[in-house]
Amino acid sequence: MPQKRRPIWSSNVALLAAALGGLAAGLMLYFVGGRGSASFVWGFATLPVLLSLLVQIVTSLRRGDAGLDIIAALSMSAALIFREPLAANVVALMYAGGQFLENYAERRARLEMTALLGRVARTAMLHTADGLREVDIDSIKPGDRLLIRKGEVLPVDGRIASASAQIDTSALTGESMPVRLSADDEALSGMMGIGSSFDLIATRPAAESAYAGIVRLVEAAQQSKAPAVRMADRYALWFLALTLLLAGGAWIWSGDPIRALAVLVVATPCPLILAVPVAIIAGISRAAKLGVLVKGGDALEALGRARVAVLDKTGTLTHGHAELTDTWVAPTFDANEVLRLAASLDQASTHVMAQALIQAAHARSLQLSTPTEVDEMAGAGLSGVVDGRRVAVGGSAFAKSHITLPPNRVTPRFPSSTATIDVVVDGTLAGILVLSDPLRTDAASVIDRLRKAGIDRIVLATGDRAAVARPIVDQMRLDELRSDLSPQAKVDVVLAARAAGPVMMVGDGVNDAPALAVADVGVAMGARGAAASSESADVVLLVDRLDRLADAIGISHRSAKIALQSVVVGLGLSILAMIAAALGYLPPLQGALLQEAIDVAVILNALRALRG
Missing domain, CATH: 2.70.150.10 (Calcium-transporting ATPase, cytoplasmic transduction domain A)
Known part of the structure; x- marks a missing residue:
């Protein structure tokens, strides 16, 4: 989080200033004839950077981490021992400058994410009987x-x-x-x-609001470490071994310790540990700018690896804005009263169908009551007490378990493309509410884009009846339909789909949360989705647009490509420079300047992931 990064940023600036100030002061003394004083200033200016680096190395070794910081420490120490203070000062400047550039690049790449954290409201103007009063948002x-x-x-x-x-x-x-x-x-x-x-x-309440959830997700994302970064750490050890072997071999072969120093200098630091984290964080920030919150580098990479997509229907392929289109009621029941009881109970649910009933009741100016003794079975229905009457609302199977008196007439049949909600009042089937939820207008194009992005198999997994979902599968040319699913059954679908490759699960409801959690990468439609699904997911679409999912996959591919490009080119140039140094063609000072140019180039290239 930004608050925790300020001390690191400040120390990087201080070390850079010390190294740069020492180099400038030493050069001034050198050109006015004070060569001995210049050497002392260069050596003295190296010490703060070297001591800071040694502390970092000890701390890392205690955690079991070892990386290319060791090469930087060896090159500075060797330069001081072999009386090359100017080279030592340049290496110190190069290292401090590299840390400064990396930190700046990360701050720049995280800009879109940290901007979200700065918009948290603290107070609000509340209407009271005595007029407006400013209150803390936690009291709302x-x-x-x-x-x-x-x-x-x-x-x-x-x-x-x-x-x-x-x-x-x-x-x-x-x-x-x-x-x-x-x-x-x-x-x-x-x-x-x-x-x-x-x-x-x-x-x-404020703690359960959409923005509070987003802030929590952003904070978690900023603390994560991508698998590619961990992979870079492992390769850094191999590069460390290669550097030491080449430096030692050059010394033994030539008898000149300065060649070993030149090899160490030109290998400090390495594009491998600079480019990868910057490119990954830049990709996360780019996605955030498009309204896609990726919780960490591992989630961004998992998006790019996905080969199977398991999609929920309601709120994912459809807008989730179901509308009440028809109503059947049993004798002795009134249509508005059945809707009022159902909507009153549904106030305790976050399901999109529940919200549709509530909106329909408000449209008819019905007065809703507060439900009590509410018990919800995710993805099936809920029951409770409304105005002293026992009410159950949900699918036909759920409703049957609450019916104690059979209906006194045959219920009608409705079109298979619609969804029906049974309303049971005091053990009697009181009515059936019919809702329709059309497909998103961009659903077909998004499916095509997903296939072009590398998704080989697309499965529709829904709690709806097969008759409701089948037309969607046929229209969208999906590969498989799994219907009438409970939350656990969706988990089983995701696990079974792994046989064809890494699985991406996309959903928006509470009943999708378990499946999102077990998928290789879970994507929640967070614009109107349930908090549980957003917390369980690795990626949250903050905008109610499915096409942004395809954009996020494209960003994942591009970030990985840029990171790999930076590593390959940077490492290739570094290794060529090391060979030239070992052969005596690249002195320590010139090698340090060349390596600094390589580091700047790979960082700037990694930042290209910020752009579309």
């Missing part, structure tokens, strides 16, 4: 009415309570154009009001 409860003024960041998730609101969603979605929301539309914390002031009804 669902149902509180807040005033959002122009330029303020929404502190919690809520629904617009004014006629309209002009919103900037760019921090969460990457969309540059503002959005106009109408009364009762959902607005997420982290968005910014850019028009006239408006009222917001809080729907979640």
Whole structure:
């Protein structure tokens, strides 16, 4: 996190200033005839960098890590021992400059991620009986009415309570154009009001809001270490051995210790440990700018390796904005009362179908009650008490387990492309609510892009009936349909799919969380998805656009390609320079300058992953 990185940044600046100041002061003394004083200044300016480096090496060795920092320490020490203080000072400057550049590059690459952390609201204006009062956001409860003024960041998730609101969603979605929301539309914390002031009804506490979850995910992502970085650490040990062997061989073969020094100098530091982390972090930041939060380098690399995609239907291939299109009610029941009871109970659920019923009830101006004794079975349904009546809402199998009195007439059949929700009241099937949720307009093009990005097999895994999901599979030309799935069954589908390669699971609901957790890379539709799925996933789409998933896979491929390119070219140039130094064609001073140029080049090349 930025707060923890400031001391490192400050120490890098101090070491760079000491090395650069010593080099400049020594050169001034040298040119005015004070060669002995110049040598002393160069040697003295090397010591802070060398001592700092030795402390880092000891700390790393205690953790069991060993890397190319050892070469830097050896080259500075050898230069001082063999009375090459100017070379020692240049190596110190090169090392401190490399650390400064790497830290700067990481800070630049993390810019989009850390920008998210800086938008956390601390207070809000609460409507009270006595007027407006500024309160801490931790005290906000669902149902509180807040005033959002122009330029303020929404502190919690809520629904617009004014006629309209002009919103900037760019921090969460990457969309540059503002959005106009109408009364009762959902607005997420982290968005910014850019028009006239408006009222917001809080729907979640601040700690459970979308933005609070995003901040937690960003902090976790910033602490992760990519497999490619760990791989680079292992290769760094081999490079260390090669460097020492070549330096020792040059000394023995020529009898000149300066050749060994030149080899050490030109190998300090190495593009292998500079380019990879910068390219990976740059890729993560690039994805964040497009509204895709990748929790770490391992998740970014896993995206690129995926060969099988397991997709949920509702909220993934569809928008998850189901609409109530038809209603059947049993005799003695009223259609509005059945909807009111179902919507009242569904206030305790985050499922997209539950939200659809709530919106339908609000559209009919029905007064919802607070449910009690709620028990939810993820992906199946929920039961509870509403106004003293025992209510169960869910799929037909779930509803049957709550029916004690058989229906007194045959229930109708509905089109297979629709979804139905059974409502059981006091043991009787009171009604069936029919909802439809059309495909996303870009779903077909996204499927094509996924295949071009290397996804060989695409499976639709849904809790819906086969009759509902089959038309989607046929229309999208997917490879397999698995329907009527419980959360555990989705886990089994993901595990079975691994036979064809690494698996990417994409979902948005609570029932998807276990499958997201066991997949090689889990992707949550986090714009409106459940908090549980976002916490379980490795990648969260902050914008409600499936095409950004294909963008993220492309970013993964490009970041890996740039990292590999930087390593191969940088290592190749370093090894050629080491051979030239061993043969006596590259003195220590010129070698240090050449290696610094190589390091700068690979870091700048790695930063290309920030661009599209």
